[in-house]
Amino acid sequence: MLDLEFMRLAFAAGAVVGLVAPVVGFFLVQRQMSLIGDGIGHVAFAGVAAGYLLGVSPVWTALAAAILGAVVIEWLRAYRRTAGDQALALVFYTGIAGGVVLISAAGALNANLFTYLFGSILTVTRRDLLTIVLLGSAALALVAVSLRALLAVSIDEEGARVAGLPVPVLNGVVSLLAALTVGISMRIVGILLIAALMVLPVIAAQRVAWSLRSAMALSVAIGLASVLAGLTVSYYGNLPPGGSIVLTATGFFLVASVLELARGRV
Amino acid sequence: MPVAVEFEHVDFAYLHGQPVLQDVELRIGSGEFVAIAGPNGGGKTTLLRLALGLERPTDGSVRLFGEPAHRFSNRAVLGYLAQRTHLGVQAPATVREIVAAGRAARRPFGRLRAEDRSAIDEAIERVGLAELARRPLTRLSGGQQQRAFIAKALAAEPQLLALDEPTTGVDVAAQEALAELLERLHGELGVTILYVSHEFGAIERVVQRLVLVRERIVFDGAPDALPALWHDPSHAHA
Numbered sequence: 001m002l003d004l005e006f007m008r009l010a011f012a013a014g015a016v017v018g019l020v021a022p023v024v025g026f027f028l029v030q031r032q033m034s035l036i037g038d039g040i041g042h043v044a045f046a047g048v049a050a051g052y053l054l055g056v057s058p059v060w061t062a063l064a065a066a067i068l069g070a071v072v073i074e075w076l077r078a079y080r081r082t083a084g085d086q087a088l089a090l091v092f093y094t095g096i097a098g099g100v101v102l103i104s105a106a107g108a109l110n111a112n113l114f115t116y117l118f119g120s121i122l123t124v125t126r127r128d129l130l131t132i133v134l135l136g137s138a139a140l141a142l143v144a145v146s147l148r149a150l151l152a153v154s155i156d157e158e159g160a161r162v163a164g165l166p167v168p169v170l171n172g173v174v175s176l177l178a179a180l181t182v183g184i185s186m187r188i189v190g191i192l193l194i195a196a197l198m199v200l201p202v203i204a205a206q207r208v209a210w211s212l213r214s215a216m217a218l219s220v221a222i223g224l225a226s227v228l229a230g231l232t233v234s235y236y237g238n239l240p241p242g243g244s245i246v247l248t249a250t251g252f253f254l255v256a257s258v259l260e261l262a263r264g265r266v
Numbered sequence: 267m268p269v270a271v272e273f274e275h276v277d278f279a280y281l282h283g284q285p286v287l288q289d290v291e292l293r294i295g296s297g298e299f300v301a302i303a304g305p306n307g308g309g310k311t312t313l314l315r316l317a318l319g320l321e322r323p324t325d326g327s328v329r330l331f332g333e334p335a336h337r338f339s340n341r342a343v344l345g346y347l348a349q350r351t352h353l354g355v356q357a358p359a360t361v362r363e364i365v366a367a368g369r370a371a372r373r374p375f376g377r378l379r380a381e382d383r384s385a386i387d388e389a390i391e392r393v394g395l396a397e398l399a400r401r402p403l404t405r406l407s408g409g410q411q412q413r414a415f416i417a418k419a420l421a422a423e424p425q426l427l428a429l430d431e432p433t434t435g436v437d438v439a440a441q442e443a444l445a446e447l448l449e450r451l452h453g454e455l456g457v458t459i460l461y462v463s464h465e466f467g468a469i470e471r472v473v474q475r476l477v478l479v480r481e482r483i484v485f486d487g488a489p490d491a492l493p494a495l496w497h498d499p500s501h502a503h504a
Contacts, residue, residue, distance in 0.1 A: 026357075029357075030357060145375055145376065146374070146375055148366065148367065148369070148370045148373070148374060148375070148378070149370050149374035149375060151363070151367050151370070152367040152368070152370035152371075152374070155359065155364060155367045155418075156348060156367070156415075156418075158320070158346070158348045159346045159347075159348055159368075159418070159419070160370070160371075161320065162318050162319075162320065162341065162344050162346040162428075163341055163342060163344060163345075163346070163368075163370070163371035163422060164340075164341025164342060164344075164371060165370060165371065165374055206357050206358065209357060209358050210358060210360075210402060211358060211359065211360045211363060211400070211402065212357050212358070212359045212360070212363045213363070215357040215358060216357075
């Protein structure tokens with residue numbers, strides 16, 4: 001399998017995605033914004049459609065749309081005092097509706113579109129890999145630098161505000177990180193399933209973790225394992241990688257739940 | 267005595283709402299230990315939020331260590347324990363991780379230095395949780411969790427410690443223990459403490475001053491000067 005260049009590229013890109021998605025998802029789960037990745041993903045779909053319509057690479061238009069969607073969600077939540085789920089719903093449905101209209105106008109309702117929606121191991125190019133590595137590294141560096149401040153906001157947002165931490169900026173950073181993750185992950189997992197890779201490893205890890213540090217480390221391990229195992233299943237079973245990866249992550253969640261139950265009975 | 271918090275003719279109402287506070291005059295000196303109580307909806311939490319600069323008065327002025335509270339620049343000196351319903355993290359954070367998050371007020375970015383680690387350890391030690399520092403918060407009692415969050419507030423080495431309804435959901439023994447802990451911290455650190463509660467309970471015995479709020483300040487004085495009728499603040503009348 002690794003004799004084939006497209007698989008090597010898919011695995012390399014998948015490893016970055018498997019690392020970055022749970023790290024970013026960790027903060028979304030703590031803020032009870034697990035579905036933000038879904039909302040941003042649907043806006044990214046509109047971005048893909050805009051790319052087709054404009055004749056520009058859909059990767060970049062999707063990334064731009066994802067960042068715009070993240071900014072709008074955070075703005076609605078923080079400054080317009082819209083409840084988090086309502087802000088998400090507004091962006092979520094506007095994104096998918098805009099995407100459908102644009103994709104129809106571009107005449108691009110075809111099989112190629114599915115590679116963006118559900119991922120494809122055939123489509124990762126060397127240029128894509130470079131973009132994924134660069135943006136993924138930038139996302140991880142941003143988390144490393146602001147880790148304590150991000151955790152402080154996750155643990156107690158009001159306390160962080162009183163203590164003078166730049167809470168709106170830090171919330172914006174988390175939304176921006178979510179948008180970047182959607183942008184770099186859509187080739188591997190697909191726009192419609194990326195949110196699952198941000199959230200499932202984290203909620204699985206939290207069932208068996210004993211500290212924040214262990215929860216984050218286990219999230220990354222489960223994310224990586226899900227991507228690598230999912231890609232392997234996708235190759236041998238000729239299945240869409242996004243579905244295989246997410247179902248593997250679901251499997252990890254079930255195992256973690258059983259372990260948690262077993263531990264509770266000891 | 268230098269003034270830590272100062273309210274001058276403060277009115278406050280939420281947008282399109284009934285007035286919550288009217289003509290509040292209050293001066294709290296540095297190093298004072300003050301309990302602020304009153305019935306639910308009486309404005310005590312709003313008063314605390316105004317003092318911390320989280321809300322701006324509709325009229326009048328609120329100053330914090332001499333600066334307008336909403337523009338207060340040295341926020342690292344403020345330690346805050348929010349109402350327990352507002353606290354929460356999904357992951358199993360340990361006591362030490364929670365307390366370390368409090369140090370973010372002093373060092374939000376980059377690696378912790380030796381003095382930060384020392385301040386974190388000292389805060390955990392002060393609240394008596396040194397032996398439980400590596401234990402997840404979810405495996406501690408309500409009273410122990412409350413101590414962990416007080417340590418989090420102490421980790422930034424505050425000059426003002428504000429506690430909003432810290433006894434909600436904890437038993438009487440834990441309330442007594444909290445009162446003793448705050449009395450000891452006040453004595454050891456000389457920190458200004460604002461303690462907001464809908465009841466005085468055990469805290470009445472350790473504070474220097476009681477303030478009863480019911481839209482206005484209806485009592486402000488030493489605990490032994492409080493009329494017997496008002497020991498239950500829900501019965502405070504203007």
